Amino acid sequence: DAGVTQTPRHEVAEKGQTIILKCEPVSGHNDLFWYRQTKIQGLELLSYFRSKSLMEDGGAFKDRFKAEMLNSSFSTLKIQPTEPKDSAVYLCASSWDTSSYEQYFGPGTRLTVL
C-alpha cells in the first residue's frame, strides 16, 4: 500500500509568488493534516480535514495559507503571497478516524522563499 505522497519535494519561490503544494493521503484514510516544520517553532498545524471537511484552519496561518481537499485522495496547500519567513518543510499526514490514531507522514516539501 502506498504511503502519503507529496509533490514537489523541493520548491524555490520568489517573494510574492503563489505556490501550490500537493498531497495524496494513504488510500482509505479519512483525516488529513498539513504541518509546517522549522527548527525554531517545531511542528505547527496549518490545516486539518476530516472526511474532506475542514476542521481547523490553523488560526494565525489563515490569511495567506489555504488548504483544500477536493476529493478524498488529494489535497493542496496554497501559499499566497509567499514571504521569506515561509521557508520551511511542509508536511502532510493522514490517519483513520476511529480505527487508528497513528498519523502517517509524507516525505515533505522543502520550500525556500528568496
Added chain:
Amino acid sequence: GEKVEQHESTLSVREGDSAVINCTYTDTASSYFPWYKQEAGKSLHFVIDIRSNVDRKQSQRLIVLLDKKAKRFSLHITATQPEDSAIYFCAASKWTEGADRLTFGKGTQLIIQP
C-alpha cells in the same frame, strides 16, 4: 490551547544504556499521547502511544509512562542501539470521536554514542 514541552533538546547516551525523554502537557482534557521518530533526512513515523486509561505501555525496547496528576509522560528506550539515533517528538491530543489534532513538542535529538 494545549502546550506540550519537551525538556531535553538533546540527549546523548552510550550504546546499550537506557535513554529517557520527558514531556509535560497543560490541558487536563488531553488523553492520548503518541511519540514520533524522525531520522536524519526523513519524515516522521509513529513509534508508540499511550492513552490515559493506563499509566504504562511497552513495545519491545520502548516503554511509555504517563503521570496524569503531574501532567507528565516519558519515553524510555532500553538497551539503546545506533539506529535509535533520531529526533523524537512527543504529542498530546484529546480523545473525542476518533483522532483529534495533535500538539507536538519541539523534539529531542537523541544521540547514541558507541
